[in-house]
Amino acid sequence: MNKTKNCALAFAALGACAPEAQAQDIKLKPLIDARFRYEHVDQDGVADQSDAATLRVRSGVQASTGPWAALVESEATIGIDNHYNDGLNGRPLPLVADPQNIELNRAQLRYVDHHVTVTAGRQLLDLADQRFVGPSAWRQNEQTFDAVRVTWAGVPRLSIDATYSWSARTVNGIDGTPARPQSVPGDNWFGLASYAAPVGTLTGFAYLVDQDLASLQGFRLSSQSYGARFAGSRTIAKGWKLGYVTSFARQSDYRNNPNRYVASYYLAEASLSGKVLAATGGYEVLGADQGTALTSFQTPLASFFRFQGWASKFTTTPPNGLRDLYGTLGASWKANGPVSGYSVSATWHHFDSDRLSQHYGDEIDLLAQARIRRTTVAARLARYAADAFATDTTKVFLTLEWSLS
Known part of the structure; x- marks a missing residue:
């Protein structure tokens, strides 16, 4: 679905509920944020160093009435000091994956009522700890998804989160190349079922990633991952809290992936936090199969800077x-x-x-x-x-x- 269709979908749907909107006020919320970043990279094996000074600005508006909300947001990244390899320009410099860009970042329609939230259109997906699916917010060009997402919390302590995405909009921007595309089509399915107990939240998950683009590793990043995650915290002394996370998953090939593999994922993490001080320790394993390229545990839609x-x-x-x-x-x-x-x-x-x-x-x-x-x-x-x-x-x-x- 292209940009025009997404915008049309959002505003047409908002217009469809116009009779109800006449009886309620339409609230407008401006959306503006900006980030300047200077990134210097000195990498052995590359003769020169990268210096990237970039400015990213997002602007948009959200219109809401009753249970309905429509949102449109643009995104622009400007290179101020372009002495770097942005992944697209081919310069013999270390990589800083922040190419210049201007595009439609989000265009979505949301309905919230009776413990159900439905979001349709180009949107951010922030699932669990973003290990499998996230917005890659560290990069100047955000990762968004053309998707329909439904969440339900109609039973105490139980919640369901289901998403179908037909396109992943990458951090490469509008000038993307076949190897680093602007978007990756595919039938992606993400599902999480969570139960919140006093000691923590147990979540079962399934991430079916369909990278349906031959130029992107020959479909070898398509995978299906099934697993569970448990996360919680408790006060152990006045002003001190203990946090804990553990997760396990199994991944195998999916859809057009020509590789045949099975790999495991493990995570164990504990944290101790007070009013000022905090400490975290953890061990994360992305397992291998037979040592062949792209048969180890992969998460191509993750927010990588967090890990x-x-x-x-x-x-x-x-x-x-x-x-x-x-x-x-x-x-x-x-x-x-x-x-x-x-x-x-x-x-x-x-x-x-x-x-x-x-x-x-x-x-x-x-x-x-x-x-x-x-x-x-x-x-x-x-x-x-x-x-x-x-x-x-x-x-x-x-x-x-x-x-x-």
């Missing part, structure tokens, strides 16, 4: 799989005055293969951040030290982000 380090060395799982042992120490505190809050953190990753006992490398990620009214200022450093996979890489990020909401 396995900010150096982004593992957006495609290596043939021998990946094991990530990680830990984070952080602190955050509120303040009076124009700066309302500060946070700092340090994260360490130890990367190994799932088979053949290879040590891929280690990574340190550092963050310092401050909130100034509606603006967030952040500085990040990522340092990947390679052993048996990829090359030494240092990344520096400086970000200034502003939102109307």
Whole structure:
């Protein structure tokens, strides 16, 4: 479905409920946010360094009346300093996947009533922890989906979340190439059923990913994953909370994927947080099958920046799989005055293969951040030290982000 059809769908449906709208006020909500980011990349094996200064602006409006809401939002990314490889321009520089772009980011219609929410059109999908499906919000061009999503919570503690998506709109933007396309068609089905107990929420899930584009790895990123996730927290002392997450899934080939494979996924994570200090430790495994390319556990629709380090060395799982042992120490505190809050953190990753006992490398990620009214200022450093996979890489990020909401 193209951009025009999506917009037509949203506004035609809103117009269909005009008789009801006459009896109710139509509320308009402006949507504006902007982010400037400078990203510097120094990567061994590449003679020159990348310097990417980009500005991303999203603007739109949401109109709502009663149970109906229609939303339209544009997205534009401008390159201020273009000394980098954006994935499309072919420059012999380290990759910073933020190409210049202007496009329709979202165009959706939503209905909410009687414990049911239905969203149709181009939309964000933020499912569970975004390990399988997410908006890739770190990239300047957001990942959205042409989809219909239905959620239901008509029974206490039980919820159902089901989505059919016929197109994934990637971070590559309007100038996408066959290997890095603007969008990927396919019959994608995502389903989650959750039960919230006092000790945590148990979720069963199914992610059927259909990457129906021959130029994109020859259909080899199509997969079906079934599993469960349990997440919860509890107070263990005054001012201290213990959090815990565990997950397991099995993945195999799907639809036109010519590979035949089965791979497993495991996650175990615990966190301890107080009023200021917080610590997290975890172990995540994306398993391998026989060591053939793209037969390890893959999550092509994930929000990758949230997982396995900010150096982004593992957006495609290596043939021998990946094991990530990680830990984070952080602190955050509120303040009076124009700066309302500060946070700092340090994260360490130890990367190994799932088979053949290879040590891929280690990574340190550092963050310092401050909130100034509606603006967030952040500085990040990522340092990947390679052993048996990829090359030494240092990344520096400086970000200034502003939102109307």
